[in-house]
Amino acid sequence: MDLATLTLFLPACFALNMAPGPNNLLSVSNSTRYGYRTACVAGIGRLLAFAGMIALAAAGLAVVLQTSQLLFYGIKILGAAYLLYLAWQLWRAAPGAGTVAANAPLGILALTRQEFLVAAGNPKAILIFTAFLPQFVDSTHAVSPQFAVLGALFLVLEWIAIAAYAYMGLHMRRWFAEPRGKRIFNRCCAGLLSAAASVLLMARRA
Template sequence: MDLAPLALFLPACFALNMAPGPNNLLSVSNATRYGYRTSCLAGLGRLLAFAGMIALASAGLAVVLQTSELLFYGIKILGAAYLFYLAYQLWRADPRQVETATSKVGLWALARQEFLVAAGNPKAILIFTAFLPQFVVPGQPITAQFALLGAMFLALEWVAINAYAYMGLHMRRWFAEPKGKRLFNRCCAGLLSAAAAVLLTARRA
């Protein structure tokens, strides 16, 4: 693959990865509640969802989502409902409870959360459908180019996961007291609810 498209792709892609969104907010919240390492490992669930979306876009199956209004709105409503559910959990969380996620079950649950939040956003697969093809060079193998661009996207997404988790780790020190924890949890709950509301207004491209 030529270097010129990659030189344009990398900064544009990284801007998408670092943009505040439900998954990045989840990384901050998880790091604040459970620690940096756990938050990063939970982010693997998000990478799995995005890898599946990239594979769908590469295979051309994403056109089904673009053309099926029922499927698009179904995924959108389910995704927004799950965000509202997470927001409710954070709002009701007991700040006096010492929360850990060192057990395998706890980590799997957090990774599943990341996966469902990513998979529940139909706009994500549309981004892969509309964004990645712009950097595919005509006349060269499509699958290989999608694989390379997808791998770069996932690598930069992993950087974003670590960056937001690191941010949450420092916020953990600021909100060490129960009153501060409650304030932070409810702020995150409000932001997740806002993200859900924005998702409900999303329309097909």
């Protein structure tokens, strides 16, 4: 893979990583409620889901998702339902309930699983990997090593995005230290998650 390809790939990929979405919103919310470190560790769940999607795309198995209408809509409905569930939980959350200990193993595992399910429940993600990453693969050379490099770079940049959004949430925690501020923030996040669920429900196969 040459330098010119990487020069084009890195900024385009990072823009994709930094785009607001359900998982990045979760990083903000988790950092606000549980702390910066916990939000970053929870992001591992997202990375695992994306790594699996990249592996599927590299193996060409994403064609199944593109060609199977039932599978696509099934995943889409489940993903949207989970986002709505998270929105409902945030909407009903007590303003003083955001002080869960960051070192509690069960709390971290639950948040990691949450990140994984939100990422895995979005069929548009694997379609992005199928449509985006191959644009930077040179078909005249071995495809698998190139896909592995591009996938690894994507995950590194995604980790940076997780840290950036969690840092944003850390500052929001200072701004919304009062119960009323926490309630407003939780309900704003709930509204945005509901909007993301609505967008997901309207998504169509390419």
